[in-house]
Amino acid sequence: MTTLQHVETRFGTLAYREEGNGPGLPLVLCQRFRGTLDDWDPDFLAPLMANRRMIRFDSAGIGGSQGAVPDSLDGIAEVAIAFLDAMKLDKVDLLGWSLGGFVAQHVALAVPKRIRRLIIAGSGPGGPSEGPEPHPRVREVMAHPQNGEEDFLFLFYADSDTSRAAGRANLARLTAVPNRVPDVTAAGFMSQLKAIGTAKGVRDRLAELSMPVLVANGAHDVMIPAYRSYIISQEAPDAKLILYPDAGHAFLFQYPQEFAAEVSRFLAD
Structure with missing residues (x-):
């Protein structure tokens, strides 16, 4: 486990971990709803950092970071941009998962010249969408004060023995991570929920994402149906x-080696 570091921004002191090195621009990771910088699966991170500099950070008010959680996606994107400023990162590759995928799109639209390549995992453009709706239980389960193993498996993995087994293995790896930052607070959870619920979406601006974009999801995502990735x-x-079979929202941790290899190929092109 790398040392937790901190950097000062106008939103407060933000926590980050920096790993790996190599040629090319750094890869910056934006995390999911209710996730911290220590909720990235080690089996996914290891191959990514093998040949490049990688930075994962906690947004304002999340995990090891100070400040208040913004209650809009634009506000969370402003925190990410302030983090890039404070780290003196003029240009990066950006990967966002779930809520982080929404945020990454907002960042790329706000400062397109600073994002060389964009990876959107388990996400969509936000706002109204035709096609399949999220599973009717998603809102109820997401709103639980604490998400236990069954909630986690329902939200993040497909309803199959193989996918659920991968989910339990993912949970075991995350539980074994030492010196974890604090979990997301109730206040932070509510602000993130408001940011998601009030967002109008960026579908009318997708044509402005002129940089190369890699979009990926599990074929059976109950939270953000794969059709929204297709859009x-x-x-x-x-x-x-790319859609992964027999997988849900956490496809990247069910297929960590495969997706990390796809990401590495995409960034190397």
């Missing part, structure tokens, strides 16, 4: 879509 791939001008 991005159709409307962003230079986007590639």
